[in-house]
Amino acid sequence: MDTRNTTILVVDDEPNNLRVLSTILNKRGYKVQKAICGNLALKAALASPPDLILLDIIMPKINGYEVCKQLKSIDNTREIPVIFLSALDQTTDKVKAFELGGVDYITKPFQVEEVLARIENQLTIKNLQNKLQKQNDRLQREIEARKQAEEKKDELISIVSHELRTPLACIRTALELLSTGHYGVLEAKGHQFIDIALTNSDRLLRLLNDLLDLERIEAGIDLTCRENCNIADLMEQAADSLQAMAEQSEVTLSVSTMPVKRYVNPDHIIQVLTNLLSNAIKFSNPGSTVWLTAELPETGDVEAGSNPQLQNLLIKVKDRGRGIPSDKLESIFGRFEQVYPSDSHQKGGSGLGLAICRSIIEQYGGRIWVESSLGGGSTFYFTLPDLPANYPEFSPASERAIDLAAR
Known part of the structure; x- marks a missing residue:
């Protein structure tokens, strides 16, 4: 010392x-x-x-x-x-x-040595306490800074929600009216430009909606709006909603369900299923099949999220598309991640769909992952543990969640 x-x-x-x-x-x-x-x-x-x-x-x-x-x-x-x-x-x-x-x-x-030893001991303790206090002060400052950043982000979300979506919807409506020719006949080039504007306005609206969905989910909004749902019904609803898309892409949807019930917000699970299925359809070749299946694996076959004592329902979405590189298998669940940079333009994605899926599934104590090989297709898996209605993770929404929900 x-x-x-x-x-x-x-x-x-x-x-x-x-x-x-x-x-x-x-x-x-x-x-x-x-x-x-x-x-x-x-x-x-x-x-x-x-x-x-x-x-x-x-x-x-x-x-x-x-x-x-x-x-x-x-x-x-x-x-x-x-x-x-x-x-x-x-x-x-x-x-x-x-x-x-x-x-x-x-x-x-x-005794001299005793006095010196006790002094050194107390000075060491004081020094450690001072260091701990400095660390606590630094952490407190970081917490306050992050809190302020969260508040600013929430303000931005509010602006996005109210100040951008409404004007965009108005722009889209105006473009649709122009495309009808009601206000004057357009030449072919004019129709082409309007189609481009409509496509991009749709893409921007999807991006804004996905951003808002992700923020609401991560804030815990609507987790308390759960029902004892038959997952088979939700799977059928998701598949039915994408049947037209599949037919247009010349892709066959094959659905194999199980009459298993889970306490979930049905909109959340349908959103996960439609995100995964729409991706599978978009990246499948004409004439191929996309499979949606559910099963209850033997105990120990699949990790049970945060609680290994809860039985998992395992849901798979499988395609025979181009596949995903091995170095992207984890990162694709991040925000704005695309396997290929051109996907967002060619396929119309926002880069937030899989991030939304992961956030939802983790909120329900499950996990989501993918297995894939280039040229051999991909299989996305997610689990839904059999959570009780009063599962502690579904406590009342935080103040931040309530604030977001009110916007």
Whole structure:
């Protein structure tokens, strides 16, 4: 320990004790302040707070107990460690010293090595406490900064929700009216430009809607709106909603369900299924098949999310498309991730669909992953544990979630 910048205040009404202790501490490299009575000790501590105080108890006018009590009542001196050094050796004396805020107690006559060891021990503890306090302060500042960032992000989401979606919808409506020719016949080039504008406005609206969906899901909104749903019904609904898309792409949808019930928000699960199925259809070749299946694996076959004691329902979406590179199998579940940069333009995706899927499934205690090989297609898996209706993760929405929901 570096003692050169460490100051110790020694308080004792016996000049000889002050001299002996000062000599010992100076030889060890400590800076020493001396006070021959309680009043001088308080003045010295307030004028230049030391790193530690060695305090005698029996002194005239104001004893060591009272000195310690006053030190602990003042902000500038409250955290200074006080070691009592006294001839009083009764248990009651020691207990009183600790009750008043002392950190240690040394009985006179003292051993030099014991005094030094106890001083070093308390200074080490104080140093660690100071470091811990600095870390706590830094973490608190980071928490406040992140809190402010979250608030700003929520404000941005509100702007996106109210200030962008409405004008975009109006633009799209105007473009559709122009395309009908009601306000004048357009040449072929004019129709082409309007089609381009409609396509891009649709893409931007999907992006905004996906962003808002993701924020609502991650904030825990609608998790309390759960029902005991038959997952087979939700699978059929999702497949039916994409049947037209599949036929247009010349892709066959094959659905194999199980009459298994789970406490979920049905809209959430349908959103996951439609995201996965639409991706599978988009990246499948004409004439191929996309499979949607559900099963209850044997215990231990599939990880059970956050609780291995809960039985999982395993749902798969399989295609024979172009596949996913091995280095993308995890990253594709991040925000704005695309396997190929051109996908967002050619396939119309926002890059948020799989991030939404992961967020939803993890909220329900499950997990989602993909197995794939280039040219051999992909299989997306997700699990739904059999969570009870009062599962603790589905507590009332946080203040942030409530605030977002109100927007």
